[in-house]
Amino acid sequence: MEGTDSVVHAKGVVRVYGEGDTAVRALHGVDVEIESGQLTAVMGPSGSGKSTLMHILAGLDRPTSGSVTIDGIEITTLGDDALTKLRRQHIGFIFQFFNLLPMLSARDNILLPLTIAGEKADPEFFDTLVERVGLADRLAHRPAELSGGQQQRVAIARALVSRPTVVFADEPTGNLDSRTSGEILDLMRSSVETYGQTTVMVTHDAKAAAMADRVLYLADGEIVKETGRSSQHEILQIIDTLDLQ
Ligand SMILES: Nc1ncnc2c1ncn2[C@@H]1O[C@H](COP(=O)(O)OP(=O)(O)OP(=O)(O)O)[C@@H](O)[C@H]1O
Numbered sequence: 651m652e653g654t655d656s657v658v659h660a661k662g663v664v665r666v667y668g669e670g671d672t673a674v675r676a677l678h679g680v681d682v683e684i685e686s687g688q689l690t691a692v693m694g695p696s697g698s699g700k701s702t703l704m705h706i707l708a709g710l711d712r713p714t715s716g717s718v719t720i721d722g723i724e725i726t727t728l729g730d731d732a733l734t735k736l737r738r739q740h741i742g743f744i745f746q747f748f749n750l751l752p753m754l755s756a757r758d759n760i761l762l763p764l765t766i767a768g769e770k771a772d773p774e775f776f777d778t779l780v781e782r783v784g785l786a787d788r789l790a791h792r793p794a795e796l797s798g799g800q801q802q803r804v805a806i807a808r809a810l811v812s813r814p815t816v817v818f819a820d821e822p823t824g825n826l827d828s829r830t831s832g833e834i835l836d837l838m839r840s841s842v843e844t845y846g847q848t849t850v851m852v853t854h855d856a857k858a859a860a861m862a863d864r865v866l867y868l869a870d871g872e873i874v875k876e877t878g879r880s881s882q883h884e885i886l887q888i889i890d891t892l893d894l895q
Contacts, residue, residue, distance in 0.1 A: 655685070655686045656683035656684055656685050656686065657684055657685075657686045657720065657721055657815050657816055657848055658682075658683065658684035658707050658718070658719070658720050658816060658850075659682075659683050659684075659717070659718070659719045660680055660681060660682045660683075660703075660706070660707060660716065660717070660718045661681050661716055661717045661718075662679045662680075662681065662715065662716040662717065663677050663679065663680040663681075663682075663703070663706055663713045663715075663716035663717075663718065664677055664678060664679055664713060664714045664715045664716055665677040665699075665702050665706060665711070665713050665714050665871075666714045675871060676699045676702040676871055677699050677702055677703060677706070677713070677871045677872075678870070678871040678872050679716065679872070680699075680703060680716075680871070680872065680873055681873075682703075682707075682866065682873060684707070684816065684848065684850055685848070685863075685864065686846075686848050687842065687846040687847075687848055688842065688848060688849075688862075688863040688864055689838065689839065689842045689849045689851065689861060689862045689863050689864075690849070690850045690851070690862055690863065690864045690865075690866065691850075691851050691852075691853055691858065691859035691861075691862035691864070691865045691866070692704065692850065692851070692852045692853070692865075692866045692868060693853060693854070693856075693859050693865060693866070693867050693868070693885070693889070693894070694867055694868030694869055694894055695869065695894050695895060696854075698868040698869050698870060698871065698894075699868055699870075699871040699872075700852045700868055701820060701852060702871075703868065704818055704820055704850065704852050706718060707720075707816075707818065707850065708737070708741050708743070708816075708818045709725045709728075709733050709736060709737050709741065710737070712726060713726060720736065720740050720741070720815060720816065721740055721815050723736060738763065738766065738767050738812075739767075739812075739814075739815075740814055740815040740816065741814050741815070741816055741817075741818060742763070742808070742809030742810060742812065742814040742816070742817040742818070743809055743817070743818055743819075743820075744802070744805050744806055744809050744817060744818070744819035744820070744822045744838075745805065745819075745820050745821075745822075746820055746821040746822065746824040746825050747825055748793070748798075748801040748802055748804070748805045748825075749805065750793040750801055750804055750805060750808075751793075752792060752793050752794060753792070754792070754793075755789060755790050755791060755792055756785055756788050756789050756790070756791050756792070756793070756796065756800075756804045757780075757789040757790065759793070759804050759805075759808055760776075760779075760780070760785075760789075760804055760807040760808045760811055761776075761808075761811065762808060763808060763811060763812045764811060764812055767812070769812075771811060775811075775813075776811065779807050779810060779811060780807060782837070782840070782844070783803040783804075783806055783807045783837060784800075784803060785800065785803055785804060785807065788800060797830075798825060798826050798827075798830060799826055799830035799833060799834065802822065802823075802826060802830075802834050803834070803837065805822075806822075806834070806837055806838065806841070810841055810845070810847060813845070813847075815848065816848045816849070816850060817841075817847055817848070817849045817850070818849075818850050818851075818852075819838065819849060819850070819851040819852070820852045821852055821853060821854065822834060822835075822838065822851060822853075822858075823835060823853070823855060823858055824853075824854070824855075831855070831857075831858070832857075835857070835858055835861050836861075838851065838861070839861045842863075856882045856885040856886050856889065857882050859880070859882075859885050860880060860881055860882040860885060862879065863878065863879050864876065864877070864878055864879070865877045865878075865880055865885060867888065867889075867892065867894060869892065869894055874892060874894075875888060875892060
């Protein structure tokens with residue numbers, strides 16, 4: 651059925667940091683599938699393994715054991731060069747602190763993933779994208795000349811410009827005020843609706859998770875619950891009941 655195939659599969663993912671007495675088992679055998687065309691939110695208390703899981707699903711880190719496939723490609727056994735190439739082709743990133751290059755204009759920041767890959771943007775798609783994210787009159791500005799919300803819009807356009815298989819967003823609204831957060835979440839939701847952009851978002855914010863089609867709850871390195879689209883109130887209740895503060 652359209653919109654319900656999974657594009658990322660993780661099976662038995664274990665991640666241990668360090669060795670011996672000081673080893674930290676951050677993930678305990680996580681099984682998860684990320685559905686195509688959906689916004690999936692990952693929630694859980696601090697230290698529950700959200701960032702670790704996201705980094706492994708995105709090919710930024712390798713599991714200690716277990717399997718991860720992106721678009722059918724097993725990434726855990728790829729060499730570094732092949733993994734970098736796969737990330738360029740298949741993954742877009744949005745971070746809490748925007749991670750823009752300060753010396754580049756908004757336009758060049760947005761185009762960076764394509765520039766690095768030696769590709770050119772489809773001009774029509776680029777124009778529609780900057781229009782949608784509301785940056786058409788800010789393209790010549792550098793990040794320091796933009797507000798936090800505008801910088802995150804640049805980061806969203808940068809993540810979307812190569813039309814990646816999956817966008818991973820790590821606390822995308824964690825550094826923004828509530829009004830700007832709402833605008834950024836609307837934008838992410840609309841990229842799912844308009845482009846069918848598969849997106850995975852790590853968040854502490856129940857309001858953000860309420861925008862998702864599916865919510866995964868992580869505790870002590872395990873997925874302890876999964877729900878479909880839920881209201882902010884329902885999400886807060888689950889967090890309270892499972893003691894996931
Ligand atoms: N590089 C590392 N070395 C050792 N331990 C680590 C490392 N990175 C994370 N950990 C540990 O792994 C566990 C999971 O961390 P992770 O950052 O994935 O949690 P999180 O849910 O994203 O937390 P937060 O919401 O605070 O960002 C924690 O106990 C953390 O201390």
